[in-house]
Amino acid sequence: MSILNKILEQKKEEIRILKNNFSLNSFESMELFNSENLNLIDKIKSTKDISIIAELKKQSPSKGIINEKFDHKNIIGTYFNSKIAGVSVLTDEVYFGGNITLLKEIAEFKKLPLLRKDFITDVFQVYQSKAFGADVILLICEVLSKSQINELICSANEIGLEVLLELHSEDQINKIDFNLSRLVGINNRNLTDFSVNLNTTVAISQLLPEDVLIVSESGINKKEDLSIIKKTNVDVVLVGEFLMSSKDLKKGLMNLVKWCQIES
Numbered sequence: 001m002s003i004l005n006k007i008l009e010q011k012k013e014e015i016r017i018l019k020n021n022f023s024l025n026s027f028e029s030m031e032l033f034n035s036e037n038l039n040l041i042d043k044i045k046s047t048k049d050i051s052i053i054a055e056l057k058k059q060s061p062s063k064g065i066i067n068e069k070f071d072h073k074n075i076i077g078t079y080f081n082s083k084i085a086g087v088s089v090l091t092d093e094v095y096f097g098g099n100i101t102l103l104k105e106i107a108e109f110k111k112l113p114l115l116r117k118d119f120i121t122d123v124f125q126v127y128q129s130k131a132f133g134a135d136v137i138l139l140i141c142e143v144l145s146k147s148q149i150n151e152l153i154c155s156a157n158e159i160g161l162e163v164l165l166e167l168h169s170e171d172q173i174n175k176i177d178f179n180l181s182r183l184v185g186i187n188n189r190n191l192t193d194f195s196v197n198l199n200t201t202v203a204i205s206q207l208l209p210e211d212v213l214i215v216s217e218s219g220i221n222k223k224e225d226l227s228i229i230k231k232t233n234v235d236v237v238l239v240g241e242f243l244m245s246s247k248d249l250k251k252g253l254m255n256l257v258k259w260c261q262i263e264s
Contacts, residue, residue, distance in 0.1 A: 003061045003095070004191055008143060010094050011119045018124050027124075027131040032107055037135045037160045040113035041183060043085040044213055044236055050229065050260040051085035053115060053215065054253065055240030056106075058090070058097035062194040067244040070097075076106055078249050083257050086113040086136065088238060100132050107133020115164060119143060123155045136162040136183075141172035142191055153180045164215060170204055178209050185215040185238065198228050205232045226259040 027033055044051045056079075058070045067075075079087050089106060090098035107114055116134035120126065121143060129137045139152055153163050157180075165176060166185035176184065188200045196219035205214050215236040216229055222242075229237060239256060246252030 002192065003194075004143070007061075007092070007095055007119055008121075011121060015122045015124060018122075018128065022124070022128070024124070024127050027127040030131040032104065032133045033127075033131040033159075035107075035133070037162075038086075038110065038113040040086045040115070040136050040162050040164075041213060043113060044183075047085075049262050050226070050234065051236040052083075052256060052260055053086045053088050053236060053238040054079045054082070054084050054243055054256075055088040055117070055238060056090065056098075056102075057088075057240040057244050059095075060241070061095050062189075063241065065097075066241055072102060072106075075244075075249060078253060080111040082250075082253050084112065084253075085236065086115055088115040088117045088138075088240065089134075090240075091116055091118045100128065103129075103134060104132040113162075120152065121148065123152065126152055126155045126161065127159065129156075130159050130161055134161065136164055138185070139163055139165050141165065141167040141175050142169075144175075146175040146177075149175055150177055150180060166215075166217065167204070168200070170207060173204070173207060178212055181212070183213045183215065184208060185217050186234075187217040189218040198225060201229065201234060202232055205234055208233075223255075223259045230262070 056075055058067055059065045089103045090096040091100045091103050093099045103116055113135040115136040116129045117138045120137055120139055137156055156163050164183050164185050165181045166187050168187045168191050186201045186204045188198050189196050198219050201216040213235045215238055216234045217238040220237050220239050243252055
């Protein structure tokens with residue numbers, strides 16, 4: 001069984017437990033569910049430079065532990081005081097070392113839009129995301145049907161959440177209704193062998209509508225990578241491992257911001 005299939009089996013059990021412990025109404029009664037959302041798309045559109053979504057990630061199935069110290073308060077403090085568009089928070093516990101409570105803790109003092117990054121396949125997870133402070137949720141084309149994608153996007157939008165819809169290959173584009181999806185991510189990581197290739201962004205970005213905001217995800221580690229990205233119509237980069245493995249996070253983030261600047 002592939003790592004992805006193992007993760008999805010784990011999610012089925014987590015969703016079962018979630019439905020046993022909560023109702024949609026119980027999520028709606030939580031304080032953060034009714035708090036004002038921060039708009040990621042507006043934040044992205046406010047700059048001519050390539051925007052940055054900086055990720056909070058302790059570990060991954062392919063790399064193992066990325067950040068052994070993982071002082072999330074210091075990391076988030078650095079993120080919130082930098083020139084980025086938003087913060088991605090991994091909430092998968094088993095494979096990525098995150099949890100939904102961490103998202104809630106960050107949301108209580110957030111200064112930037114928060115993206116919940118997980119394997120979301122059910123409307124209960126959408127409502128949970130809102131109740132625990134997310135402004136944006138990630139949906140992955142490869143693990144959802146076209147009808148599921150549309151249903152989950154509509155559910156998210158109804159309660160004020162934005163959606164980052166992610167794909168890993170060209171054959172997933174036909175699942176996307178671009179009238180619903182205005183923020184599309186291209187993940188450069190192959191879901192089968194977890195190899196990374198920035199040419200995935202180069203190829204797929206050419207096939208997407210001009211008015212869609214495009215996020216390039218995974219594999220961005222150096223200035224030369226941004227030189228490749230700048231030749232495309234990408235609007236945003238989502239960066240995790242480069243920042244999480246940096247010996248000096250503040251310096252690494254400052255360099256990333258500089259690399260993302262568009263010369264006049």
